[in-house]
Amino acid sequence: MSLMHLPxxxxxxxxxxxxxxxxxxAVPFASSYAASAGKVTSNGYWIPEKTEELxxxxxxxxxxxxxxxxxxxxxSKACISSDDGRTWKEYPMFPGHxxxxxxxxxxxxxxxxxxxxxxxxxxxxxxxxxxEKISDAPEAKIPTYAIRxxxxxxxxxxxxxxxxxxTGANRDIIETRDGSVIFTSMMLRHNPxxxxxxxxxxxxxxxxxxxxxxxxxxGIGHHSGVSESTLVQRRDGVLWMLMRTNWGSFxxxxxxxxxxxxxxxxxxxxxxxxxPGLLKRLESGRLVLVWNYPYPEGKTTYPLKxxxxxxxxxxxSDHRTEICIMFSDDDGKTWGKRTVxxxxxxxxxxxxxxNLIEVRPGEIWITTGFRGDLAIKLMxxxxx
Numbered sequence: 001m002s003l004m005h006l007p008x009x010x011x012x013x014x015x016x017x018x019x020x021x022x023x024x025x026a027v028p029f030a031s032s033y034a035a036s037a038g039k040v041t042s043n044g045y046w047i048p049e050k051t052e053e054l055x056x057x058x059x060x061x062x063x064x065x066x067x068x069x070x071x072x073x074x075x076s077k078a079c080i081s082s083d084d085g086r087t088w089k090e091y092p093m094f095p096g097h098x099x100x101x102x103x104x105x106x107x108x109x110x111x112x113x114x115x116x117x118x119x120x121x122x123x124x125x126x127x128x129x130x131x132e133k134i135s136d137a138p139e140a141k142i143p144t145y146a147i148r149x150x151x152x153x154x155x156x157x158x159x160x161x162x163x164x165x166x167t168g169a170n171r172d173i174i175e176t177r178d179g180s181v182i183f184t185s186m187m188l189r190h191n192p193x194x195x196x197x198x199x200x201x202x203x204x205x206x207x208x209x210x211x212x213x214x215x216x217x218x219g220i221g222h223h224s225g226v227s228e229s230t231l232v233q234r235r236d237g238v239l240w241m242l243m244r245t246n247w248g249s250f251x252x253x254x255x256x257x258x259x260x261x262x263x264x265x266x267x268x269x270x271x272x273x274x275x276p277g278l279l280k281r282l283e284s285g286r287l288v289l290v291w292n293y294p295y296p297e298g299k300t301t302y303p304l305k306x307x308x309x310x311x312x313x314x315x316x317s318d319h320r321t322e323i324c325i326m327f328s329d330d331d332g333k334t335w336g337k338r339t340v341x342x343x344x345x346x347x348x349x350x351x352x353x354x355n356l357i358e359v360r361p362g363e364i365w366i367t368t369g370f371r372g373d374l375a376i377k378l379m380x381x382x383x384x
Contacts, residue, residue, distance in 0.1 A: 045351065045374050046343040050382040057085040057375040060355030060367045061107040063115065070359070071153045073104040073117060078153035084359070089230055091154050093147075099123050105144075105170025106183050114148040114205040118170040118183045121161075128166070135220050135309050136193035140166040144185050148206035158207055162200055163187060169353070171276050172230040177237065181206065182259035184229040184241065189216060192309070194225035197243050199257040212260050215243070215253060220313040221306065226251060228276035231259075232287060234331045242268065244276045246306060246316035248294065270335070273302070273319040274312075275321050275352045279332075282380060283361040287328040288355040289335070290366060297340050320350035323368060327384055341366065342374045 024257045038046050041053045058072030058079050065071055065080070069271070070086070072079045079088040094100040105118035122140050127139030142326045147159040166188035173183035182201045189196050196216040219225035224246060231241040239255040241262065250270045253262045268278075270289070277291030294317040297304035302319045306312035323342045326335045342351045353369040362380040 016334060029142055040345060041374065041376075042350065044345050046345055047374075047376055048339070048378075050378065051341060052377045054085055054365060054367075054375040054377050056087075057365070058088065059369050059373060059375070060357070061104055061117075062355060062365065062367070063107050063109045064357065064359060065115075065152045067152075067332050069152075070357075071107070071109075071115065073102060073107065073119075074163075076100065076102040077098040078156075080107050080153060083164060085365075093156050095187055105185075108173045108175060108181060110175050110181055110205055111179065112205055113150075115153055116146065116173065116181055116202070116206045117148070118144065118146050118158075118173060118185065118200075120167055120170065121145055122246055124164075130222055130310070132310055134192065136190050137166070137188070137222070138190050140188055140193075142166050146168055146183070146200065146202075146206055146209060154164060160209065161355070162209055162211070168195060168331060169228045169276065171228045172278065174231055174233060174239075176233050176239070176258055178258060179203070180258040182231065182239070184231060187214060189214075189225070189351060192220045194219035194235070195223075195227040195381035196228045197229045197241075197253075199231070199241075199255075199259045201325060210260060212255070212262055215262055215265060217245075217251070217265060219246070220309045220353075222312050223274060223306065223310040223316075230277055230279040232279050236331075238320070240279075240332065242270070242277060242279055242289075244272070244274065246274050246312040246314055248272075248316075250291075273317040274306075275318065275320060276354075278354045278356050280356050280358070282364070284380060285329075285363060288325065288356070288364070288380075289328075290323060290325050290341075290356055292319055292352055293322065293324050293338065295319055295351070297343075320352045320372075323351040323354060323374070325366075325378075325383055327380070341376065341378065341383075342368070 037049045062072045069082045077090040081088045101122040103120040107117045125142045130137045143164045167186045170185045198214045199212045227244040229243040242250040250268045253265045271296045273292045275292040302317045304315035307315035321344045322340045326338045328335045350372045355367045367375045
């Protein structure tokens with residue numbers, strides 16, 4: 001149900017809660033704040049001592065192929081490395097088709113050896129003309145596609161447009177224990193403008209796709225609503241999705257039918273700025289979350305933006321100066337310590353839109369995108 005359909009008194013309470021959340025929420029897990037030792041990467045990010053910079057690594061998404069090589073997507077090319085990201089061989093995804101420009105979303109190698117990628121085609125971007133009088137961009141479009149490869153990314157086939165609606169980012173993809181592949185997506189809704197979340201499910205390795213219900217929780221503004229979600233399958237088989245919001249924390253929703261229907265939308269106690277997180281299950285069975293906290297380590301506030309019915313209908317932290325990691329042993333019921341794994345060192349930099357790959361058991365590579373290019377390796381055991 002949309003927030004706009006809730007009683008006005010309840011809406012006002014939710015909006016007040018959102019604007020104050022980053023100041024007054026009790027932290028639900030321990031912070032690792034301390035003047036810990038660290039180092040600065042070649043491109044100017046502070047990282048902890050127990051991490052390693054990965055120079056030259058493609059920003060992601062990344063997947064490990066059956067032969068141990070790494071596949072990434074950059075500049076509408078599939079990039080394959082056989083030496084842990086030091087060198088890359090490139091394969092154009094759409095040779096001879098200048099009307100395709102890939103903004104990669106999420107990618108997976110299925111248990112049957114098929115690579116599936118979600119993406120936006122930037123050549124079809126159109127109509128973004130935000131009108132402050134109506135708080136909307138009625139003609140905005142940037143289509144979402146899915147495509148697959150049967151040879152580890154060297155060639156691609158079954159390219160399918162799934163919707164034309166403006167999509168901020170297709171952030172995550174998983175394969176369930178039943179063999180379905182599900183990726184998260186978005187649609188801009190109108191009158192007024194706001195973002196919504198949905199998923200697509202394939203039961204035949206990307207040959208055909210099924211669309212879920214659209215999660216529309218209301219909002220007003222070009223960064224409003226719910227957006228850029230991440231998901232995992234819990235041990236009980238239920239799918240759990242975390243959605244970016246402007247309301248002080250991630251909101252969650254659940255699916256018991258392989259991503260076709262999402263219900264039970266509600267706030268979590270995982271505080272977050274208005275940025276996307278990434279949730280993954282590791283070989284150890286633990287869950288790992290990489291995301292932006294609402295304010296820097298050691299602080300309790302951060303300047304808010306929005307609340308103007310243009311960015312959003314409520315004020316919100318858009319903090320991106322640090323990126324954090326934490327782990328859960330019980331499918332997200334409780335979390336271990338929150339640790340900063342990257343920090344900017346000068347104005348104009350940011351750390352957000354994380355991608356993650358577990359290259360070997362316990363060895364995690366993390367990259368960031370969108371005006372930031374951190375690339376690091378860390379060991380799970382060092383951050384528990």
